[in-house]
Amino acid sequence: MVVAIDGPSGSGKSSTSRGVADRLQLAYLDTGAMYRAMTWALLQQGVDLDDAEAIAAAAEKVTLESGTDPIDPTIHADGTDVADPIRSEEITSSVSLVAAVPRVREILVDLQRETIAASDGIVVEGRDIGSTVAPDAPVKIYLVADPAARAARRAAENGGADTAATELALARRDQIDSNRAASPLVKPDGAVVVDSTHLNLDEVIDAIVGIVDSAS
Numbered sequence: 001m002v003v004a005i006d007g008p009s010g011s012g013k014s015s016t017s018r019g020v021a022d023r024l025q026l027a028y029l030d031t032g033a034m035y036r037a038m039t040w041a042l043l044q045q046g047v048d049l050d051d052a053e054a055i056a057a058a059a060e061k062v063t064l065e066s067g068t069d070p071i072d073p074t075i076h077a078d079g080t081d082v083a084d085p086i087r088s089e090e091i092t093s094s095v096s097l098v099a100a101v102p103r104v105r106e107i108l109v110d111l112q113r114e115t116i117a118a119s120d121g122i123v124v125e126g127r128d129i130g131s132t133v134a135p136d137a138p139v140k141i142y143l144v145a146d147p148a149a150r151a152a153r154r155a156a157e158n159g160g161a162d163t164a165a166t167e168l169a170l171a172r173r174d175q176i177d178s179n180r181a182a183s184p185l186v187k188p189d190g191a192v193v194v195d196s197t198h199l200n201l202d203e204v205i206d207a208i209v210g211i212v213d214s215a216s
């Protein structure tokens with residue numbers, strides 16, 4: 001079983017995907033963490049993120065490893081545990097530049113497909129899972145929520161950050177992620193739309209587990 005969960009930032013993808021994987025005893029892969037870890041490694045090397053060619057060349061040499069236990073997902077870049085630093089504001093504000101580079105996407109999509117093939121069943125979250133990484137996934141979910149609800153969640157996660165500023169930052173990221181040439185964020189063909197605006201986490205997990213059960 002492969003469950004592809006795509007959607008914009010703040011739609012609740014991570015908590016939902018981990019919860020679904022845990023409930024169904026599946027592995028879990030956070031592909032956003034991979035783009036973040038790549039960004040961390042490039043910044044460590046002093047790569048100019050406005051230079052797409054330099055990004056593509058440096059990305060070839062970065063080693064990423066993702067641990068797929070939904071209870072304790074891990075991410076290492078060049079042997080360093082980067083689970084905490086990849087959530088910094090610096091990474092969050094630069095990751096879209098790296099994720100827009102086609103060669104970076106090819107490298108990470110290959111790694112993601114290897115992880116999926118090596119698993120006995122997996123929930124994969126991202127922006128292009130149902131459209132590009134695993135277009136044959138038997139279950140594809142497109143998780144959405146109103147911008148204000150997404151901003152309120154992200155602001156709460158960030159220790160009470162300003163909601164209006166968070167909504168602007170999310171809108172900026174959505175704009176880049178949805179308009180880039182390489183695998184933009186789209187609702188994949190055949191995806192079921194789940195709107196989490198008025199649902200709590202357990203309700204969203206229940207809805208998706210129900211969709212998986214009826215597909216298997």
Ligand code: DC
Nearest residue numbers: 031032033035095096099126127128
């Ligand atoms: O889900 P997230 O916020 O951790 O994702 C970080 C960034 O990576 C986000 O700006 C979009 C990008 N991303 C992507 O382009 N494709 C994916 N499959 C996952 C994330």
